[in-house]
Amino acid sequence: MKYRHFASFLPLVLVLGGAPLRAQDAAPADAGAAPAAAPAKAPKTELAKDMDKVNRAFRKLRTQISDSTKNDSTLQLLGALRDAAEAAGKETPAKAADLPPADQDKFNADYQSKLKDFLTAVDAVIADVKGGDNATAATDLKKLAALEHDDHKEFRKPEKEDNK
16 A cells, blocks of 8 residues: 555656756756847937936935925036036937938927926026025926926937837
8 A cells, every 4th residue: 555655656756856857957058058148228329418417316306306404405406407408408319310301400499499498497496496485496396397208208219119
């Protein structure tokens, strides 16, 4: 009787126990293979670098704009944001290269116009903070973020093409 249980249990152990052994045997063969190369990212443009500075400042501003004890830091962040936005105004969006030459001038003019509107909105937030009205500054910062979001839809080149 004892052997009958052992005889039915033995094939199960061999089948289940053999899988890890086969996996261990396969591991060294794969270990020598070179890892798959990640797709190369295009180098960042100056415009993208400037916009990264704007985004970093935005993230910090959202957390401290309502706190009047941090107004000095807030003004420094707003100054950095404004400087980066001004520098971005000297650049041309990559999306312009994808447009027909006849449409590029209008696209660039629209970009410059929207950037001036953005800078005007930044100046409004700066004035609110300097005036000590952090509640209004927080509201104006939300409007500024919405303006940035809308402008990105219009002027930023999509990072990936949709596969439809």
